[in-house]
Amino acid sequence: MGVSWTREQQQVIDLRKRNILVSAAAGSGKTAVLVERIIKMITEGEHPVDIDRLLVVTFTNAAAAEMRERIGAAIEKALEEHPDSEHLQRQLTLIHNAQITTIDSFCLYVIRNHFHEIDLEPDFRIGDEGELKLLKEDVLRGVLESNYEQMSPEFAAFAKGYVSGKSDAKVAEMILSLYEFSMSYPWPMEWLTSGIRGYEIPDVQKMAEAPWMQPLVLHLRSVLADLVKKLRIAHVLTLEENGPDVYEKVIASDLAKFEELAACKNFLELYEKLTAVTYDRLPSSRGFSGDAGKL
Numbered sequence: 001m002g003v004s005w006t007r008e009q010q011q012v013i014d015l016r017k018r019n020i021l022v023s024a025a026a027g028s029g030k031t032a033v034l035v036e037r038i039i040k041m042i043t044e045g046e047h048p049v050d051i052d053r054l055l056v057v058t059f060t061n062a063a064a065a066e067m068r069e070r071i072g073a074a075i076e077k078a079l080e081e082h083p084d085s086e087h088l089q090r091q092l093t094l095i096h097n098a099q100i101t102t103i104d105s106f107c108l109y110v111i112r113n114h115f116h117e118i119d120l121e122p123d124f125r126i127g128d129e130g131e132l133k134l135l136k137e138d139v140l141r142g143v144l145e146s147n148y149e150q151m152s153p154e155f156a157a158f159a160k161g162y163v164s165g166k167s168d169a170k171v172a173e174m175i176l177s178l179y180e181f182s183m184s185y186p187w188p189m190e191w192l193t194s195g196i197r198g199y200e201i202p203d204v205q206k207m208a209e210a211p212w213m214q215p216l217v218l219h220l221r222s223v224l225a226d227l228v229k230k231l232r233i234a235h236v237l238t239l240e241e242n243g244p245d246v247y248e249k250v251i252a253s254d255l256a257k258f259e260e261l262a263a264c265k266n267f268l269e270l271y272e273k274l275t276a277v278t279y280d281r282l283p284s285s286r287g288f289s290g291d292a293g294k295l
């Protein structure tokens with residue numbers, strides 16, 4: 001081809017036997033380079049591959065059509081230079097059945113050809129989004145209802161922990177989002193099971209060390225730091241002229257307790273101090289002689 005590739009383009013064209021991620025602006029020559037790579041693979045060396053041995057996937061049908069056309073044109077051009085090449089002539093025929101396609105059509109192609117291996121009926125079809133949403137909701141309802149009926153101790157504990165009030169809508173939502181999330185992993189069940197492991201905690205010490213505990217402690221500490229700030233402001237207010245001095249002692253005592261809590265570094269310390277905290281009674285403001293607006 002008459003194109004003179006840039007150094008980066010040439011690098012992409014020549015790299016083999018590894019994964020490559022090419023990220024570049026629109027019109028900068030990504031497709032051109034990809035086409036050139038493919039051409040190289042089906043023309044170079046002693047045993048060039050056949051075009052129908054490659055899988056070329058794009059996001060849109062238009063991009064796939066463009067790709068096929070550009071590869072076809074490149075093969076024709078190569079044929080002009082090597083009119084006797086049987087290999088190139090064969091490529092022109094094979095390109096019609098080559099897997100140059102969208103990711104959706106490729107998946108459909110794989111399933112059409114292997115439906116029996118995954119126990120699928122041969123007349124399966126692709127459901128539309130709305131249909132799938134209804135199906136999922138139906139299945140979810142069914143799963144929840146049969147679990148309510150059987151009410152195993154595990155499910156009872158789960159429902160007690162997560163169903164709030166009369167509606168289990170939040171639980172249903174949670175199950176669905178866990179499902180969607182897990183399905184974005186290549187091995188959803190493995191991911192879910194490994195998630196459960198995070199909750200298999202034999203004692204408080206292990207809980208304090210759990211990976212999910214760290215962000216929780218950080219959050220608690222930031223809430224406590226915020227409370228300390230608010231209590232400090234409240235304390236200053238009690239000392240103002242005509243301020244609610246009746247509250248001064250109680251707020252000073254709360255402030256001291258919260259400063260101690262905010263200084264806790266880990267869950268065990270926090271747990272001990274937080275559960276032991278007691279509050280003094282806020283005294284009555286009867287007989288307060290200062291500015292009532294400041295009470």
Ligand SMILES: Nc1ncnc2c1ncn2[C@@H]1O[C@H](COP(=O)(O)OP(=O)(O)O)[C@@H](O)[C@H]1O
Nearest residue numbers: 003004005006025026027028029030031032033
């Ligand atoms: N090194 C180059 N020299 C000349 N033209 C180039 C070069 N690289 C790409 N092009 C041309 O630039 C245009 C856009 O390239 P294309 O591969 O479609 O870009 P992208 O896929 O990144 O949007 C095409 O006409 C292509 O042939």
Ligand SMILES: [Mg+2]
Nearest residue numbers: 027030031032
């Ligand atoms: Mg492109």
